Amino acid sequence: MRSVDVIVLGAGIAGISAALHLQARGRQVLLLDRGPAGEEASRGNAGVIARDGCIPHRLSASPMVLGAQALGLRSDAHVSWWGMRHHLPWLRAFRDASASVGVSRYVRALAPVQAAAVGEHLALARAANALRFFRPTGLVKLHDARDAEAAELEAHFARIYGTGYSELSSVELARLEPHLVARGLRAVYWPDGQSVSSPGGVTKAYARLFRERGGIIDTGDALSLTGAHGVWSVRASRGAVEAGTVVVALGSWSADLLTPLGYAFPLAALRGYHLHLRAAAGASLSRPVADVARGFVLSPMERGIRLTTGVELAPRDAPARPRQMAQALAAAREIFPLGSPVDAAPWLGARPCLPDSLPVIGPAPAHPGLWFCFGHADTGFALGPATGRLLAEMIAGETPFADPDPFSARRFAAGWEMLRFA
Template sequence: MSDVIILGAGIVGVSTGIHLLRRGRSVTLVDKNAPGRETSFGNAGIIQREGVRPHAFPRDLAMLMQVGLHLSTAARYEPLALPRLAPALLRYWWESSPEHYRKVVQSYAPLIARSIVTHADLMAQAGPDAEALVSKSGWLLAFRSDKGLRREAEKAREDALQFGISHRVVEWAELKQMEPALKGGLAGAIHWTDPWTVRDPGALVTEYFKLFERLGGTFVSGAANGLEQDAAGWATTVNGVRYTGKQAVVALGPWAPDVLEKLGYRLPLFVKRGYHMHYDTTKGAKLNTLVLDPEVGFALAPMARGIRLTTGAEFAARDAAPTPIQLDKAEKAARELLDLGERLDAQPWKGARPCTPDMMPIIGKAPRHEGLYAGIGHAHHGFTLGPATAELLAQSMTGEATAIDIKPFGMERFLGR
């Protein structure tokens, strides 16, 4: 028997295992895939210290019309999935109202503030191979329109005053000096200087996993057959073998409902799917810093494998067949900015971001069962918040005072409604 069973070896599960091992707990980590090969693998690689404002549901009519008519690259939906998604999306829209959203930001900002410090902590212990994956030069939120740039600059000034987030407004002439390979079509950018970027997110999770193993953690490869509570705590069966623990953590991202619903927790979780593709470049083009184009809806990130193009959100069933329509649109727009060469992947990578209607993750104890915990629902910020979530879970599970108040992230907010 272990002290703790963790289901899910993404960045949340691996990091939680590390924090518990540091506190003297024995840990068994279970996943059907290699650590960090799912949602933790296929993102833009930003540790988003500036991301105090989670992605709200669009409320302006023009954007809603673009999405509704499938004209948007930033977001699209699968019509057949809408009936099942409708209740969660309706609440997502409601929680995105100005009044509700202000409260969300106030609760969310302290969590985001733990992102850099908790990643830095794990990187330092994981060693030089982990730290070598990281750039600390920030990233660029680039705008094609001057109106968009000025509007975002005003928001950035407000966030600097309220949350202490550093940034610079970079006009086109300076942006061209920073990134000579950009071809034009941009008014300028917000240079967020506090965040870090990672040139291979999956590799960073692998380095964290190596630390997990060095600390004495046990990894079990295989699909867990749910969770069962018994007199000793919790048990799961993998490939016919029963594993037990005094406590259990569900860190399965978009697959969490497969376990939690059997235990009576019907949470309004939904997914935003996303795609990425790697590219070579032509004409000697090189990108030094990640560039995100919010007006079209894609990011270009310099990665170990090449330039990674990531898409916006696709509202669809978690396990539905890939429909990389957004990727094709984003690629066309990206080629206007940078001389991309051939695609380097045989097929687009597809992942599912686990989301909650109020844009905040679920972190902490499950209220109806002793010894059951969850760290799920991080949406666009799972890679950013994995170590911060792990810190809070481990503190809560071992009776320590938590680094920040975790009550706003409790599962209770979605139950009994």
């Protein structure tokens, strides 16, 4: 049996970044995935690397809005009847976390990690020869002028954290994005963030860097993990591998491995779609634009303008449904002159999301040598390199650069009666 220091399960942005930071601390690391690196959410996202102060997806407390979402009448969120039935406690907890106290806790917890996000990405991108994907575009957010709350909250946090933030007049918006039509919408510019032209290209470049630095990438099923007496082993395509330390970075699939071990995380797979489109003749878009009320993002990418949808709460592995993308596309055409699609069909993926929208980063409370790095919700592409560093610092016994307490697995421990904690 082969032996390494650390096995990282899952080769998305979270797992690859953790593997690189552990490797930089002298660990021999094996990165295991069932398929090629960077093929799931880490490929299909909107490529926005937002700065601190941005607030997460929220769920309205209004019964009217919830009803419309359940009926599939709004593009920002589709909550299927299955979602209502199976995720009611999750939905309640998510809605509670959407209130201003929960949002404030979220922003405070993530601020130091988000502040490090761009720098951590650029350091990896420089080493991986991937700087060509990065652009200092910032982000434009469009808010429904009648719903001032989200914009007010963000303005408040941007002031606290000193993050660049400016309300744009129609003239200023036209100067920034001449082909955007935002009549009746409130436009806000976040200049400090970056975006990338290919999230999959970036993630795969980081995986190549890991391999070039001596890391091992292998395929295999993470669910083959077994552990006894502090030694963990998995079956990989080139034979079994053992290690004293295992990192679970399986994104929306993390609970498949952890629930049988006794960790009943309330992890939801918030599905989302993307479709690349051509810009209509003569039109161009220079930076990501997020329409907050209707839940979609338009992001210029290598393949065209990528339109990503809001959240769909449906069974993770159910077939794609066309409705939300159709709604988002109709809404997107109202604000930008889009041409024909580039892709034959929309891509479908899932954001791994806990009710407080914060990831779980840190040790498993009842299994020595087992570590968690998942649940990055809708900011995982941005945060992966920074949370990978945080996790590696914790595993190596260094002083972590950010307070890891808000990300502790123990915040969900109320339902884990079966486990005896260390």
